């Protein structure tokens with residue numbers, strides 16, 4: 001056991017830092033303060049620097065050159081070269097001459113290609129003892145007096161080892177940086193230099209250039225006096241060390257020139273736009289850049305919901321019991337949010353959306369349209385403004401469209417992208433990458449689309465543009481609104497009438513919203529039809545609260561005696577109200593009030609109160625109407641007296657997880673008799689116990705087991721709840737508000 005008063009064991013023997021600039025001296029200081037090395041030796045040609053470093057406790061021992069210490073160094077010792085980039089080859093030459101081959105060497109230069117080239121030239125080939133490195137940290141201040149031990153905490157250090165680099169050497173360097181609080185990753189040399197040219201080197205040159213331009217004006221004194229925040233923010237880094245940046249400019253010339261040319265091209269376009277009063281161009285660039293900056297800002301603050309490599313796993317620890325009382329509005333409907341972006345983008349004119357769901361799934365759709373050149377403002381508190389480009393105005397994306405966890409995005413997009421003039425590729429996360437896409441690829445192929453899935457009919461989807469699509473009359477083999485919508489959206493790009501016949505009613509938001517955009521869609525019994533060749537007129541859309549999210553709190557109220565929960569402004573489209581019908585049949589008291597119609601969709605407040613629940617045989621016609629609500633309905637069934645039987649629901653096996661198996665496993669863990677069948681489940685009501693359940697990265701499974709805790713005898717730990725953010729960003733806050741006690745644990 002370590003205790004705080006003990007110094008941790010050093011991770012290396014002797015640390016020799018050559019060059020006591022900001023980085024070298026900060027690393028030496030961190031090593032001393034954290035006890036990372038048995039001895040820290042500083043090397044500088046200047047006496048004054050060495051004196052300052054000794055005085056400030058940055059180093060234990062000062063030397064003027066490597067020769068003074070080289071013969072003492074052996075395996076387990078580490079030499080860090082912290083000199084400017086162009087001076088580095090000379091130091092490396094000293095290393096070759098003076099150091100034994102088992103002494104580890106690393107550097108901190110911002111350019112890695114030049115270090116590797118110098119090493120190959122000096123040693124004849126890459127020496128196994130050299131681990132090129134680059135801490136992404138620093139400030140505009142320089143020199144030993146600027147040293148701060150915390151400079152590297154939570155900052156990245158990129159190592160660019162080659163195949164010959166020794167793993168013992170990599171480990172030593174990694175241990176040092178980790179000890180200083182940094183996050184160590186590795187990268188290919190070329191990739192490093194290209195990325196750094198764009199993200200670090202270019203901004204410095206822009207800042208130097210702007211300040212120099214203004215400083216060259218005769219009246220610069222006045223200009224600088226009045227220069228406000230923008231100038232100050234943008235030019236802080238122009239106070240950086242000129243030698244260092246001169247060296248970087250020369251050492252990373254190739255990569256810098258590429259990005260510099262791109263920016264200069266952009267500048268020229270902007271100049272032309274300003275000169276010609278091209279408002280659209282300016283709005284396009286500024287909006288895209290602002291949104292990208294907001295997105296990157298979240299990553300910079302490590303707040304992005306989906307930064308895959310670094311994301312921490314979130315578990316919910318839910319205490320048993322709670323009272324289930326409240327008056328709340330859950331976030332916007334996911335299905336409608338997706339469609340508002342898609343149809344708004346394809347319309348002519350500005351579509352304004354309120355109540356948009358800011359969940360990862362609908363944001364994936366939004367990003368996909370931005371990637372295809374649509375200017376979309378927001379979302380800001382559920383408000384989105386989409387500058388529609390018309391049915392034929394999308395532009396080819398420069399990279400595959402990444403749709404995260406979202407089945408609705410990939411399936412609906414495949415339909416409308418099949419009709420475009422350009423090729424696209426659609427990808428997703430590991431759950432989406434395992435889901436069946438043959439169900440959309442097959443009818444699209446019948447329409448003449450060229451669409452390729454991975455083996456097994458899963459994503460990625462590769463869609464070849466420029467095809468002439470033919471209308472079809474498609475009898476869907478399964479009741480799927482996603483497939484229906486996909487075919488109808490492809491139908492927009494055909495000449496003639498496309499019809500889809502569904503085996504059972506499925507949600508009809510696509511049809512209703514198309515009509516809201518002035519596009520004629522007919523529904524005749526189980527057949528929805530439209531004719532291609534029309535256009536969509538921009539409109540306003542008010543997205544109501546999502547009944548699929550409300551369902552969690554409906555069940556919360558349904559299982560807790562004396563509960564009373566009101567859910568405001570919920571979409572109660574007849575194709576979505578299976579959860580109301582099923583809960584009512586089980587005995588729950590549910591009242592709908594304030595029933596109105598908003599933008600062609602029925603909306604109501606839903607009040608739910610407890611009454612004893614009884615098990616039922618769920619009518620099969622309710623299955624598509626409650627398709628997303630079954631995980632939490634299974635929790636209701638577990639709290640009912642008697643048996644609940646679900647059949648005809650094999651679709652649940654191909655959702656974000658196999659929802660029959662995921663729920664059965666978790667319920668059994670909690671002591672419930674739950675028996676999965678091929679197309680459903682049989683659940684015998686009983687006492688929910690306590691335990692650890694897996695969400696299988698499925699948002700609805702995670703939320704269902706959270707609700708289960710209300711009636712559990714002990715704590716429930718729900719694992720891997722990150723994906724709750726795909727559909728219900730503030731689930732935890734609202735759950736706490738109605739009386740559920742959840743602690744978030746990051747694993």
Ligand code: S3P
Nearest residue numbers: 335408479480481482483627628
């Ligand atoms: C959705 C349709 C349903 C549903 C999904 C959203 C939609 O999928 O499960 O969460 O927005 O069209 P299927 O149509 O494949 O059943």
